[in-house]
Amino acid sequence: MDTSVSTGTEGSVWGGGNQPLGASYGKLMMWFFIVSDALTFSGFLAAYGFSRFKFIETWPIADEVFTHVPFLHDGVDRPMYYVAFMTFILIMSSVTMVLAVDAGHNMKKSKVVLYMFLTIIGGAIFVGSQAWEWATFIKGDYGALETKGGRILQFVDASADNKRVAIGEFATTIASERVNHERQNGIWFYDGEALPSHSLVEVVAGFQATPNLLIRTEQINAEGEKTILNRAESLERIKGAVRVVEGANLIRNEYGSRLFADFFFFITGFHGFHVFSGVMINIIIFFNVLLGTYEKRGHYEMVEKVGLYWHFVDLVWVFVFTFFYLV
Amino acid sequence: MAHEHKLEIFRGLVKFKSNVQKIWGVLIFLTLVTAVEVWLGIAKPEFLAKEYFLGMKRLNWVFIILTLVKAYYITWDFMHMRDEKSSLRRAVVWTPIFLVVYLVAILLMEADYIYTVFKEGFLAWNF
Structure with missing residues (x-):
């Protein structure tokens, strides 16, 4: 059902017949949102870079801070292994998402259901891992x-x-x-x-x-x-x-520069919040697919739109991973 | 809404038969890049970790370039940017790139200046 009034001039250039970007309204708005959100995250990461360059000689070394893997308490340092695993999980859930979008294009409802489900599981594992990472960081290591x-x-x-x-x-x-x-x-x-x-x-x-x-x-x-x-x-x-x-809190931490923990909590927290809302949105769309909403609508563009958001969250993590854990 | 997908990556070097196949191919590539990043981060080879280029360790430049490569393939193949019109592509990609490069350049230069003030100015901080 159209949400706008028909004027009978839709076909002409000035009546809306011209589509310079060739994308539907919903997808375009999702792209707009992604651009503005990307700028927000860039602002955070740029602020992080600012503080880091300011204290370049005293900034904590990330591989010495993030050395833990769940269930292994033998005291062996495993720098970044777990973060790499988290990155892989998120990329993997991005893959199942794009497979869901692809299945949607081919109107295969059962496949969309399966891939959406796997995406939600991947997102949940990632959020859980991040919670564990926070807990370990807050608890501290050596004092x-x-x-x-x-x-x-x-x-x-x-x-x-x-x-x-x-x-x-x-x-x-x-x-x-x-x-x-x-x-x-x-x-x-x-x-x-x-x-x-x-x-x-x-x-x-x-x-x-x-x-x-x-x-x-x-x-x-x-x-x-x-x-x-x-x-x-x-x-x-x-x-x-x-x-x-x-351990660490917002005022001081045992790893070094106070700003290090502040930025860690703020940037990974803001990203984790995005993943969490992404999982919630995915769950809503998952149930809509189950109910056959998009089958009746005749297209799965909604899956494509949440897919864009989900990939964006993955994209942000790729940058957070680089600037927080690698560089 | 059946879409046409462009199935070539690496400027036509690798061609895939279907969209699904392309997705798995890109996953393998992204996993490979991440593995290389983690390996470099742990091994820290001397010629990368000790040498500087434009005020930053070469290793960090390698990480940033590999990150941009990953970002490109996520946007182009997972978000299907490859299949969008060039007008949409440019509007979405170049706007943030321009603004971010501008902001980062200014902030990092300013931070470097403050660093020298802390280091050489009459300011005690290490007590």
Whole structure:
């Protein structure tokens, strides 16, 4: 059914007969949306590039941050394997989507149903993986100290090829009263930060008592690796530490530059939100296909339109993957 | 709405018999490119990771180019840009490219300037 009033001049050039872009209204609007959304994401990534170039010598190295794979807890570093898997899942779901579009062109309803279903599964696996990735990132790995100037100090073991050491491994236990400041005890119901597993005093005492430990700073050296201080410098530097940092939040993180975690949460979060809404839209269209809506309409252009959106989400991830994990 | 699909990729070097076949072919290509990216990211070959080109490591340029290659095939074959009119193609592709290149160039130059201010100016940050 037409949504516009017929004037009888549709065939002529000025009556709408001319189609310079040769695409239907719906598809064109989806392209418009994609262009504007692409510009939004570009703005985020450009801001990320800005902050990164500003702190180019101290930015965290992504392969040292994202080293975990679900269900494997043997302490072996697996840099980026899981992100590569996530990328593959998303490209794969893009393939099933384009197969659904193709089946739609050929009016094969059962095939559209199958491929839409597989696309939804792929999207769900991706969103789940991203949630896991966030949880791992927030929980943290080794823990670190923060100095008065907001610098992050990490620890390595000089006797074991400068392997990273978690603060829990060397912190001494000093009997003291540490109480979480909860909302119910605060004035105007303000609560304090959650207490770290070890207090600053414990970590510093443990560090001073263990001679093979060294401090790793944020500074990247000419070799492209983080600078490791010698023992004397380390003992001097640790005096400036003011707090224990475990994991990541929007204010500070144990990986290094504060902006790193902020951009991670913001950009992957915004992308994850797109994937989530994509899955929701796919589910709606999936049920419409099941009900035979498009079979009755005579064409599956709606599948094509959500397909465009879904591919766009994949496209954005390709860029996020490069700029967050590879570069 | 049966569409005509252009079934050639790599400027006619590879021709596919059907659209479905082309989709799988492009998937294999994209997977290959991703595998190469991950391998380069882990191995970090010396001649790429240590040498600089236009203020950035050569390796990073390789990553950016491979990303644009992937983006091209996703847009052209999965989003069927290859089958659209050139007017639509140009409107959708060149508008963002122009704006993004402009924005990125300005922001990165500005960031590089701030970096030198932090490094050489009278500003203490490492304490």
